[in-house]
Amino acid sequence: xxxxxxxxxxxxxxxxxxxxxxxxxxxxxxxxxxxxxxxxxxxxxxxxxxxxxxxxxxxxxxxxxxxxxxxxxxxxxxxxxxxxxxxxxxxxxxxxxxxxxxxxxxxxxxxxxxxxxxxxxxxxxxxxxxxxxxxxxxxxxxxxxxxxxxxxxxxxxxxxxxxxxxxxxxxxxxxxxxxxxxxxxxxxxxxxxxxxxxxxxxxxxxxxxxxxxxxxxxxxxxxxxxxxxxxxxxxxxxxxxxxxxxxxxxxxxxxxxxxxxxxxxxxxxxxxxxxxxxxxxxxxx
Amino acid sequence: xxxxxxxxxxxxxxxxxxxxxxxxxxxxxxxxxxxxxxxxxxxxxxxxxxxxxxxxxxxxxxxxxxxxxxxxxxxxxxxxxxxxxxxxxxxxxxxxxxxxxxxxxxxxxxxxxxxxxxxxxxxxxxxxxxxxxxxxxxxxxxxxxxxxxxxxxxxxxxxxxxxxxxxxxxxxxxxxxxxxxxxxxxxxxxxxxxxxxxxxxxxxxxxxxxxxxxxxxxxxxxxxxxxxxxxxxxxxxxxxxxxxxxxxxxxxxxxxxxxxxxxxxxxxxxxxxxxxxxxxxxxxxxxxxxxxxxxxxxxxxxxxxxxxxxxxxxxxxxxxxxxxxxxxxxxxxxxxxxxxxxxxxxxxxxxxxxxxxxxxxxxxxxxxxxxxxxxxxxxxxxxxxxxxxxxxxxxxxxxxxxxxxxxxxxxxxxxxxxxxxxxxxxxxxxxxxxxxxxxxxxxxxxxxxxxxxxxxxxxxx
Numbered sequence: 165x166x167x168x169x170x171x172x173x174x175x176x177x178x179x180x181x182x183x184x185x186x187x188x189x190x191x192x193x194x195x196x197x198x199x200x201x202x203x204x205x206x207x208x209x210x211x212x213x214x215x216x217x218x219x220x221x222x223x224x225x226x227x228x229x230x231x232x233x234x235x236x237x238x239x240x241x242x243x244x245x246x247x248x249x250x251x252x253x254x255x256x257x258x259x260x261x262x263x264x265x266x267x268x269x270x271x272x273x274x275x276x277x278x279x280x281x282x283x284x285x286x287x288x289x290x291x292x293x294x295x296x297x298x299x300x301x302x303x304x305x306x307x308x309x310x311x312x313x314x315x316x317x318x319x320x321x322x323x324x325x326x327x328x329x330x331x332x333x334x335x336x337x338x339x340x341x342x343x344x345x346x347x348x349x350x351x352x353x354x355x356x357x358x359x360x361x362x363x364x365x366x367x368x369x370x371x372x373x374x375x376x377x378x379x380x381x382x383x384x385x386x387x388x389x390x391x392x393x394x395x396x397x398x399x400x401x402x403x404x405x406x407x408x409x410x411x412x413x414x415x416x417x418x419x420x421x422x423x424x425x426x427x428x429x430x431x432x433x434x435x436x437x438x439x440x441x442x443x444x445x446x447x448x449x
Numbered sequence: 450x451x452x453x454x455x456x457x458x459x460x461x462x463x464x465x466x467x468x469x470x471x472x473x474x475x476x477x478x479x480x481x482x483x484x485x486x487x488x489x490x491x492x493x494x495x496x497x498x499x500x501x502x503x504x505x506x507x508x509x510x511x512x513x514x515x516x517x518x519x520x521x522x523x524x525x526x527x528x529x530x531x532x533x534x535x536x537x538x539x540x541x542x543x544x545x546x547x548x549x550x551x552x553x554x555x556x557x558x559x560x561x562x563x564x565x566x567x568x569x570x571x572x573x574x575x576x577x578x579x580x581x582x583x584x585x586x587x588x589x590x591x592x593x594x595x596x597x598x599x600x601x602x603x604x605x606x607x608x609x610x611x612x613x614x615x616x617x618x619x620x621x622x623x624x625x626x627x628x629x630x631x632x633x634x635x636x637x638x639x640x641x642x643x644x645x646x647x648x649x650x651x652x653x654x655x656x657x658x659x660x661x662x663x664x665x666x667x668x669x670x671x672x673x674x675x676x677x678x679x680x681x682x683x684x685x686x687x688x689x690x691x692x693x694x695x696x697x698x699x700x701x702x703x704x705x706x707x708x709x710x711x712x713x714x715x716x717x718x719x720x721x722x723x724x725x726x727x728x729x730x731x732x733x734x735x736x737x738x739x740x741x742x743x744x745x746x747x748x749x750x751x752x753x754x755x756x757x758x759x760x761x762x763x764x765x766x767x768x769x770x771x772x773x774x775x776x777x778x779x780x781x782x783x784x785x786x787x788x789x790x791x792x793x794x795x796x797x798x799x800x801x802x803x804x805x806x807x808x809x810x811x812x813x814x815x816x817x818x819x820x821x822x823x824x825x826x827x828x829x830x831x832x833x834x835x836x837x838x839x840x841x842x843x844x845x846x847x848x849x850x851x852x853x854x855x856x857x858x859x860x861x862x863x864x865x866x867x868x869x870x871x872x873x874x875x876x877x878x879x880x881x882x883x884x885x886x887x888x889x890x891x892x893x894x895x896x897x898x899x900x901x902x903x904x905x906x907x908x909x910x
Contacts, residue, residue, distance in 0.1 A: 187666050196665075201622055205723045207716065208622070233724055248622040250660035387716065387725075390620050390662055391846050392630070392688040393708035397699055404692065404699060409848070423699055426799045430701045431726040 166200075166249035169222055171242045174311040177229040178279055179238045180214070185249045186221030188213075194286040195257030195381065195413055198223065199389040201248035202240065207233045210386045212283035212358075212412070213252060214312075223249070226282035226311065231432075253389045254412045257287050257356070258379060264294055272298040273344075273352040273376070274320070275337050275367045277359020278305075281312045283381060284358050285319075292319035299323065299350065303337035303363070306330045337363065338370045345374060352376050357416055361425045368416035378416035382407050382424060385431070398424050456558035457486040464779035468750050471634045471719055474776055475539070478561075480520075483568040487516035489553065490560050497550035498562060504895040506530045508547055508562055515569060521580075524573040527566060532603040532650075532898070535574055535642045537891050538567025540632060540740075542770045546891075574645045582652055585612035590908040593618060593678040595663045595849065598626020599890045600684030600881030600897035602650050607901035608682075609653035613908065616678075618661040623715060626686055627882075628890070630715040631707070633744050635751070636773075639714070664848030669856070669877060680876045680904045683864060684897055685849055687882035691841045693736070697793030698839070702730060702801035706737070706745040706840035713748050729754040730836030734804050736790055737840030738762065743773035745838045746782050754836065756782050761789040761809050761822045785832070787811070789824060793837055803831045843887045853877070861886060870900025878904050 170182045188198060197212045215224035227237045240246070259267070272291065276284040281302050291298050300320040304310050307330040316322050324332025325340040333340040337359075344350040355378040357367045364380045371378040384396035384407040396407035401418035405411065460476040461467075467474050478486060490512040498508040507526050514523040527534045543549070543563035551559030573580070590613045594601045597619040609615045623629045625643045637643060651657065663669060663685070672678045690705035692698050709727070712718040718727035729752035735745045738760035750756040758777070760767060763786050767774055778784065787809040794803040808828035811820035850858045857865040857873035863886050870878040880896030882888055 187661060191666055205717070207724045236724075248660050250620070250622070250662060250666070252665055253662065387708055387711050388621060388630075388688075390688070390848065392690070393711050394690045394692070394705040395708045397692075399699060404694075409846075423799075426701060427699065431728070 165245040165247065167245045168240055168242055171240070174226065175309050177238065178226065178309075178311055180224060180226045180282070180311075181240070182222045182224050183246060183249055184221055185223045185251075188223050188249065188251045189216045189218045189221050192216040192223060192252040193256035193260060194290045195260070196252035196254050197389070197412060198225065198249055198251030199253060199386070200225070200237070200246050200250075202233070202236045203247050206236065206247065208248070208387055208389065209233050209237065210253070210383070210389055210408070212381065212383070213286060214282035215286055215289070223251075224282075226279060228279040250389070254408060255410070257290075257413060259287060259291065259356075267291065267294050267296050270296070270353045271351055272296065273341070273350075273355045274298055274300040275341065275355060275357040275359070276300060276302045277337060277357075277363035277367075278303070278309065279311065280359030280363075280381075281310070281316065284356070285312050285315055287356060288316060288320040297321060299344070299352075301325060301337050301340050301344075303340070303359070336366070338366050341367065341370050355379070355416075356381075356413070361421060361428060364416065365421035365425075368419070368421075372417045379413045380416035380419060381412045382414060382419065383412070383428070384408075384424065385428060398427070454485065454489050456489070456561055457482050459561065459564050464776075464781075467635065468780040471751055473638050474635050477571065478564055478568045480568075483565055484516060484518060486561050487512045487565055490516065491552060493552055497552060498547040498560075501550040502547045503889075503891045504530045504898065506547075506566075511569060512560065512562070512565060515565060520569060520572045521576070523569045527569055528573070531891075531894065532606050533599060533646055533890070533894055534566050534570030536570075536599070536628060536637060536646060537894070538563050538565075538570050539637050539642070540889075541891050542889065544771050571642070574642070574649070577645070577649055577652070584610055584653065587614070588612040588908065590614065590679045591616070591677065592680045592682065592904060592908070593672045593676065594682045594684065595669075596620070596626055596684040596686055596881075596883075597624040597647070597657060598628065598684055598686050598881065598893060600686075600883075600893040600900075601626065601682065602647065603894040603897035604682045604684060604880065604901045604904070605655045606650045606653050607898050608904060609650075609655045611901070611905045613905070615654070616656040616658065618663055618667075619657060619659045620662040621715065622659050624657055624659065630711045631741065631744070633710065633714055633748055635747065636744065662848065664846075664852045669849065669853040673876065679908055680878065682870070682897070682900050682904060683849055683872075683877065683879040683883055684881045684893070685846055685883045687843045687845045687887045689844045689846055690839065691843065692839050693790065693841065695790060695792050697795055697801070700793055700795050700801050701799050702728065702835055703793060703837045703839070706735070706741045706838050707843065709745050709838050710741070710748065713752075719748075719752060727752065728836065730801075730834065731755065732757065732834040733836035733838060734759055734832055734834040735838045735840055736760075737842075738767040738769060739840060739842070740769045740773055741842075742840035743769045743777050745840050747773075747777050747780060749836070749838065750780055750782055757832065757834065758782060758784045759788045759790060759804070759806060759832065760784070760786055762819065763787055763811060766819050787822065789822065790837075791829065794831065801835050801837055803833045804837055805829055805831050843882075845883050845886065849883070868899065869903035870896060871903055876907070
C-alpha cells in the first residue's frame, strides 16, 4: 500500500497528492510517469510525476477529474492509500541528456496547458538546479484554474495566459508564444509542451513555424505501462511508437495528433463498448 | 490387458454454455476416473514419454503410484521435476510432448498424462497443509528473482529449498506473469490454481514484492550494489507484442492480443464490477494461429462477439495446441485458413470496419520445416469486422537489456544464456522467454530450475 501523506486541492476537480513510494522517489526523473491503482477493482492509471523527494520517500502526482477512475483518485484523502503505485516509467526528459554547459547555452521555453503545468514543474526545477532559468508559459481557461504558478515562479520565468483575460495575456498560449517571440525579442532553441492533446497540437504547429525543436508529452491510454500491451501506440513521423517505453515525450512536429486524440477517446462514451460505457482511462498530464 | 481400456474421457463444460462464461472449460478427472486412466499405463521399460517431457518428469513412476491409489506419492514424484503440475497439466502441449511419445498412442489413444498430472497437482494443492516443507539449512546467501512467471517461480522455489534467502520482484500488481495476464481464466483458474501455486512458493519462505519494474524502479546493478543480493535470476518473459506493419493498424478497435488478454485476465474487464473497459465488437478477427490467438478468439467469443481466426497457413500448421483448436471450434469460432491480412479498413470516424485479406497457398518448406505461404495475386477480399486483434507473437522487453551493463543479448533482443542460465555477466542468470523468445510454460519452468541449480553451485563455490 502507498500512503497519501498529504493532499491539496489546487483548483476545482484538480488535486495534488504526495504519496509515500520510496523506491519510485529514489529513481524518478523529470518526464517520467507512474501507474497507480486505487483498489482491487480499479484500472491501472498512468499519471505523470510532478515532483519527487528521495529523502522523504515521496512522489507527487496531480489528478484532474475527467472520468470514473480519476474521480476515484480525487476522492482519496490524506491517510488513505493507493493499492499500487508503480514506476518510474517511460524515458526521462531529453534535457537530462545534455551536459551542464550545453544546458546553459540553451534558451528553453515550456508551454503548459491546464493540469499539464504540474508535470512541467519537475523539469523546470531540475533546470533551475542546473543553473538554467527557463521561460514557462502557463495557460488556462480562467485564472481560477491555474495550478503550480507559485512553485513555478520559484524556478522559472513565468508568463500567464487566460482565454478570458482574467490574468496575464488575454488569449491562447499560442498567441502568447508568438507575442514573446515577435514582440518581446525572445528566441528559443528548444520547447517542451505539456497539456491537453489539442493544445499540444496547436502549440507544436506554432513552434514549427518558428523552427524551434519541440518535445510534447503524450498522455495515451495504457494498461501495463511497461511495453506489454501496445494500447499506447502513437504514430511519430510515420512510425508506430509505444508511448510507455519509447515516450512519453516525442518530437512534437512528428506526432500524428489527430490519431492520438482519436485513440485517446477509444473508450469514452462509446456505445459500442462491451462493458458499460464512459469509463475513462485518464492520464491528466 | 491394461491397454484395452479406452482412454477415459474428461468431463467438460457444455460448449454452448461455456462460450458465454469464463469458468474453466475442462473439469478434469475425479479420483475414480484418474485411477482408471492411470491403470492404462504400460509402465514401459524405456519410457519415451519421460524422454519427451521438457523437464523429464518420471511419468510412469507417478502414474504407477496413482494407479495404486497413492496420490501423495505420485505428487512427490512429480514435484521432484516440476513445481507447477496443476498449471502444466492444463497448458502443456501434451500431444507434441509426453502423450505424443506414448507407446499406447501408436495403436490406440495415448494415456491422458496431462489430465493425470492435473489431477495429482490439484490434489496436492488441496492437501498442501499436510505436506511438511523440506528446506536446507540457511546459507546466508540472497538471490533476487526478476519476474514472477513460471521461470521465476520455479527458480525461486528451488533456491528457497536449498536454503537461500529469495525475493521475487514483479512489475505488475499481481503475481504469476503470463499465468495471470496471458492465459485466460477458462483455461487456468487464477484463484483456485495460480494463486495456490504462488502460495506454495511463499510457504517456502520466498518473499514477493509487486510493483517493482527492474530496469526502472531498480536496475540489476542496484540489486547487487544497493540491495546486497549475491545473485540475480532474470525471468522477465517476452512481453512485447508484434504488429504486422500494415495500413490501419492504429485504428480504434485494433488491439494486440496482449492488450486484449491483459484487460480480461489481469484487469477482469469481463466482470462488470471492475473498472477496466474492453471492446470486443460485434465481429472480431484475430490474426494468428498460436495458443495466444486461440485464447484471444475464445475470449472475444465469450464477450459476445462473432469471433474469427485468420491464419496464413493451413490448419495442419496451426501452432496452437490441438485441444485449444478443438475447443474453439466447438464454441463456434470461425476458422479462415490460408488467409493473410493486407490492410485494415476504416470508418469515417477512425474505427475498424473490415480487414482486407489475400488468399494464400503453400510453397516449399521454410527453415521452420513448415511449408511457406505465399499470396495468390489478385485474390484480395474483405472480411467485415469491427475489431482486429493481432496475435503474432511477442519479443523480450528491452528494459533489462538497456539498463544492465555487460549483459549480452542477441539480435532478437533475447538475453544470451547457456542451458544452465549462465549469462555473460557473472552472478546474473536468465531463463524462460527472456532467453528463448516466446515459448511454453513448461520450458520456462525447466529453465528456471536449471538456473536455480547453477545459481546454487555459483553461491556455494
